[in-house]
Amino acid sequence: MSAIDDLVAELARLPTIGRKSALRLTYHLLKQPAEQSRRLAEALVMLAEKVHPCPRCFNLTEQEVCAICADPRRDATLICVVEEASDIGAIERSGEYRGMYHVLGGRLAPIDGIGPDDLTIAPLVERVRAGGVREVILATNAKLEGEATALYLQQQLAASGVSLSRIARGLPVGGDLEYADGVTIAQSITARRQL
Amino acid sequence: MVTTDALVLHAFDYRETSRIVRLVTRELGIVSAIARGARRPRSKFGAALDLFASGEAQLITTMGRDLHTLNAFETTKSRPALAESLDRFAAAAALAELLLRFAPEQEDPGLLDTVTDALDALTMAPKGAAEPVALGGAWCLVAELGFAPSLDECVACHAAIDSAASVTFQHRAGGVLCGNCARQAPGARTLPPAARDAIRGWLGRHASLPLDGPSLRAHQRLLREFLEEHLTDGGRPLRAVLAWERHEVDA
Ligand SMILES: [Zn+2]
Ligand SMILES: [Zn+2]
Numbered sequence: 001m002s003a004i005d006d007l008v009a010e011l012a013r014l015p016t017i018g019r020k021s022a023l024r025l026t027y028h029l030l031k032q033p034a035e036q037s038r039r040l041a042e043a044l045v046m047l048a049e050k051v052h053p054c055p056r057c058f059n060l061t062e063q064e065v066c067a068i069c070a071d072p073r074r075d076a077t078l079i080c081v082v083e084e085a086s087d088i089g090a091i092e093r094s095g096e097y098r099g100m101y102h103v104l105g106g107r108l109a110p111i112d113g114i115g116p117d118d119l120t121i122a123p124l125v126e127r128v129r130a131g132g133v134r135e136v137i138l139a140t141n142a143k144l145e146g147e148a149t150a151l152y153l154q155q156q157l158a159a160s161g162v163s164l165s166r167i168a169r170g171l172p173v174g175g176d177l178e179y180a181d182g183v184t185i186a187q188s189i190t191a192r193r194q195l
Numbered sequence: 196m197v198t199t200d201a202l203v204l205h206a207f208d209y210r211e212t213s214r215i216v217r218l219v220t221r222e223l224g225i226v227s228a229i230a231r232g233a234r235r236p237r238s239k240f241g242a243a244l245d246l247f248a249s250g251e252a253q254l255i256t257t258m259g260r261d262l263h264t265l266n267a268f269e270t271t272k273s274r275p276a277l278a279e280s281l282d283r284f285a286a287a288a289a290l291a292e293l294l295l296r297f298a299p300e301q302e303d304p305g306l307l308d309t310v311t312d313a314l315d316a317l318t319m320a321p322k323g324a325a326e327p328v329a330l331g332g333a334w335c336l337v338a339e340l341g342f343a344p345s346l347d348e349c350v351a352c353h354a355a356i357d358s359a360a361s362v363t364f365q366h367r368a369g370g371v372l373c374g375n376c377a378r379q380a381p382g383a384r385t386l387p388p389a390a391r392d393a394i395r396g397w398l399g400r401h402a403s404l405p406l407d408g409p410s411l412r413a414h415q416r417l418l419r420e421f422l423e424e425h426l427t428d429g430g431r432p433l434r435a436v437l438a439w440e441r442h443e444v445d446a
Contacts, residue, residue, distance in 0.1 A: 015211060016210045108284075110285060110434065110435035110444070111204075111205055111291055112434075113434035113435075116444060144275065144278045147275065148278040151278060182270060
């Protein structure tokens with residue numbers, strides 16, 4: 001393996017980058033001053049060394065605990081459980097939620113060999129058991145594996161006596177009923193609310 | 196372009212906006228296909244491409260390529276009930292894995308129907324009764340794949356076997372052995388008459404008789420050992436089958 005091949009192979013592992021793009025990026029870097037590449041390499045090293053999961057909620061952070069866990073204005077009695085750290089950004093952008101989070105690190109997927117022990121379920125149960133939590137919102141994806149994961153969490157947390165809720169799903173805001181797929185319409189009807 | 200009935204056995208996100216699915220189809224057997232843009236909010240796939248959904252797939256196949264393009268998927272039936280109890284979910288994943296690991300990439304219309312029937316039976320399985328239903332579905336899939344075990348005559352010498360007796364079941368040979376042949380085949384399992392009746396019933400697609408906990412565990416182990424023995428794609432473990440047997444999610 002040459003240095004070029006090595007970099008192409010590494011870049012091609014990244015999402016949205018195929019072999020052709022990896023090759024293009026590699027030649028782009030070769031045309032740049034060496035200092036530019038060195039800065040990129042340093043940034044990557046710092047990323048790997050500094051960023052780690054928050055010990056409380058498993059969100060990604062460079063601090064000892066993440067900014068959300070460290071924020072005293074947030075409601076610590078509320079935990080929203082998500083599959084991935086990237087889901088936190090989506091919920092935060094809505095500006096609706098002021099509680100805490102818990103990142104599972106995926107969803108139950110037996111075919112991919114992902115079971116309860118591969119997710120941060122035990123630390124979540126421990127967090128709830130430690131007290132001070134009023135409600136846990138299960139915000140795993142509305143796909144079959146996300147639903148099964150929510151059900152599993154519901155059973156694991158049942159004994160704790162904490163209030164459990166599941167995010168609602170259905171039609172996208174601004175979406176036409178006419179253009180929605182049957183699965184989404186069926187879910188919207190099942191999850192309808194009394195007026 | 197091929198339009199064919201299909202069922203989603205495996206689905207995972209790919210890059211920013213796409214999803215890769217593995218489908219069992221009526222026309223092409225098991226295929227992998229990429230659904231470009233399936234994760235975009237207003238994708239034409241909508242919420243359709245979920246695990247265990249049945250539908251009509253439009254596939255663009257390219258000669259000599261393993262990854263086809265899924266042009267459209269019109270869902271005819273989704274199966275959210277498989278996530279409404281964890282024993283159903285674990286069992287459905289085990290059946291999907293069985294098919295993914297054994298099924299050939301060739302036309303086999305019976306395969307789609309067999310797995311569809313098995314999953315439909317699972318969606319209706321009462322709480323706590325998913326296991327015998329899934330065992331039945333699994334043995335039917337095994338038969339459809341062409342390696343149904345021999346239960347009534349010795350696989351080695353074809354001697355008839357007394358139906359009321361405990362018999363020796365050997366995974367490698369693919370069924371039961373008579374007393375003589377069993378002496379030359381160490382490391383086999385003993386199958387009591389009731390267990391043999393249960394498998395015979397499942398293969399005949401009869402409703403399962405109630406089984407107690409130890410019998411269920413013995414049946415799950417027997418099935419898993421049989422599958423492991425007949426896998427031809429190397430020693431990778433059957434992860435979903437093992438998780439199902441060990442009750443990893445439905446304790
Ligand atoms: Zn945190
Ligand atoms: Zn014999």
